[in-house]
Amino acid sequence: MAEIKTERLDGYRRLVDIARDLASTLDLDILLSRIVHAAAEISGSEAASILLYDDTSRQLYFQVSTNMDESMRRGLIVPLDGSIAGWIVNNRKPVRITNAHDDPRFFSNIEETTGFSTESLLGIPLVTKNKIVGVLEALNKNKGKFSDADESMLLVLGAQAAVAIENARLFQQSDLISEFVHELRTPLASLSTATYLLLRPEMSQEQRDQIIHNIHSETMRLNALASSFLDLARLESGRVQFRKTVFSVADLIYECKDVMASKATDDNIQIRVESPEGLPLLEADRDKIKQVLLNLLSNAIKYNRPNGTVMLRAEALEDEMVLYIQDTGVGIPDESVPHLFEKFFRVREHEARVAGTGLGLSICKQIIHGHGGRVEVKSKIGVGTVFSVFLPRPSRTQPHIEEVDDVKQTRKKG
Ligand SMILES: Nc1ncnc2c1ncn2[C@@H]1O[C@H](COP(=O)(O)OP(=O)(O)O)[C@@H](O)[C@H]1O
Ligand SMILES: [Mg+2]
Structure with a gap:
């Protein structure tokens, strides 16, 4: 007692x-x-x-x-x-x-x-x-x-x-919302200036066309900001469900290359895939990993130099699958590297050159971490950047993998 x-x-x-x-x-x-x-x-x-x-x-x-x-x-x-x-x-x-x-x-x-x-x-x-x-x-x-x-x-x-x-x-919500509102201010201010100018009678047609063009690109950016923000808010709240399936990484890489092909051609960038022979299948949320690859690929194109290349490569290590996205672009200053995955962060020198939201890499990080993986960056100014995405692969000794094989077999049968 x-x-x-x-x-x-x-x-x-x-x-x-x-x-x-x-x-x-x-x-x-x-x-x-x-x-x-x-x-x-x-x-x-x-x-x-x-x-x-x-x-x-x-x-x-x-x-x-x-x-x-x-x-x-x-x-x-x-x-x-x-x-x-x-x-x-x-x-x-x-x-x-x-x-x-x-x-x-x-x-x-x-x-x-x-x-x-x-x-x-x-x-x-x-x-x-x-x-x-x-x-x-x-x-x-x-x-x-x-x-x-x-x-x-x-x-x-x-x-x-x-x-x-x-x-x-x-706390999480208030933090995220106040950052978002802060980010909205700049595009909203420029839209408001643009409409004010359009109302002035002394504007020439040429000036009007230019202003309308600006309004168009700012609204596109606002739209991108809103959907990326929503994605990130969902991921950060932990309410996103990862739907894992078993799929071919090589196929996914080619699919991403196709999605970005016209954007790459517009910018005079060549996308090369180093197709790995006998690459094992990966178990992950295919749509989410595709989102990561597309984000990294779009950055590699956006921040490249004219006539540059992007190289996509995958490699299977013992218990990890690694995806490499390498470009011949402008590179990232050393002091910016630690901040890359922060919400809304953009390298100052890049801000004026290309449009962006600074949310893409935060979304990538959330998805990769949600899969129990990690992401690394190596960059050299004027030479280029490599993003390496490491995703865990269940080791052969775990009973887990048998389940996966079973699933595949049932699918084949069905
Ligand atoms: N491949 C790259 N080469 C050079 N800089 C990059 C690259 N990828 C990302 N960055 C830098 O990191 C910043 C954050 O990237 P991201 O979160 O995708 O936002 P966004 O592309 O919308 O600006 C970019 O604004 C850019 O300055
Ligand atoms: Mg981006």
Whole structure:
């Protein structure tokens, strides 16, 4: 008896430490990872996960888990009707289950995607200011069953976690929105000047044509800014679902080359592909990787010199696939390199030369990191730049790859 009491007391002491820890960060990813680790620890369970609830789309997304490859689960949609987490959102009540598979609410599809088998489960709603932000679940109690004490500790943790998540989200939004509004000011100011000038009777037709041309390019830029911004906001909020498939990188490279062919011809740039023989297939979100390649390829064309070349190459290392996008362009000053992947950053010398939003590389980074990969840049002024994108490939020893082969075979058969 005395032993149990001390244990519980230790648990509550841990909760106080954790609360302090949670309050100290506004970075949503770090925060969520801390919460799931704390939840698994204090409830004595094998794993813990967080699902976030999006009010606007009324959707529930798998977000982080202590035991799982992040990019696999991130953004996975869980049905509100037909899952335990969905039931928790709808009823705002905790759930304690000894065997999830016996429960009609259990969303068993999730196990196919994650490869994790759930037995016992303790789930609680994350509620703040009467608003539900998500669900916290502890999975597979290490010893025995989840107890009343486990539930009340998880509820205390959940209450703190909900506040911290809400704060981090608000902070993220305010940050992003104020930067966006700031970026809108310049094009809006030039549009307003342009229309003012058009209204002046003394303007010649030639001047008017020039102004209309400017209005056209500024509105195009605003449009690009709006869609890129939306893409980035979605990626940053962690609500993007990566739909992984197995595909040929070589085919994708040729496809990107074709998309950019006319732009390259206009600029007198030659695109060369070093077609790699026997390149293995890649498992990733094909559309998103295409977006990365197109962004990098369009930069390599935009920031090239007349009659320059762009070289596209892919290479399979032991556990990584590397995509290289190399140009013979203007290059990037050393002091700018560390800032390249920041939102809205553009090299000062390039700003006047070519139109851009400064969001392309931030989007690339988010997608690549979302896949568990990384991106590197090497550049020399007047010589050119190489972007190298590293994407993880599951190693042959993991059971994972068999699943992938199975999928392929079923597809062939079907
Ligand atoms: N291949 C490249 N060569 C030289 N500079 C580049 C290259 N790619 C990107 N940059 C620099 O990085 C900045 C950010 O790139 P990006 O985020 O794609 O924005 P944008 O192309 O809209 O300006 C660019 O404005 C440019 O100054
Ligand atoms: Mg760009």
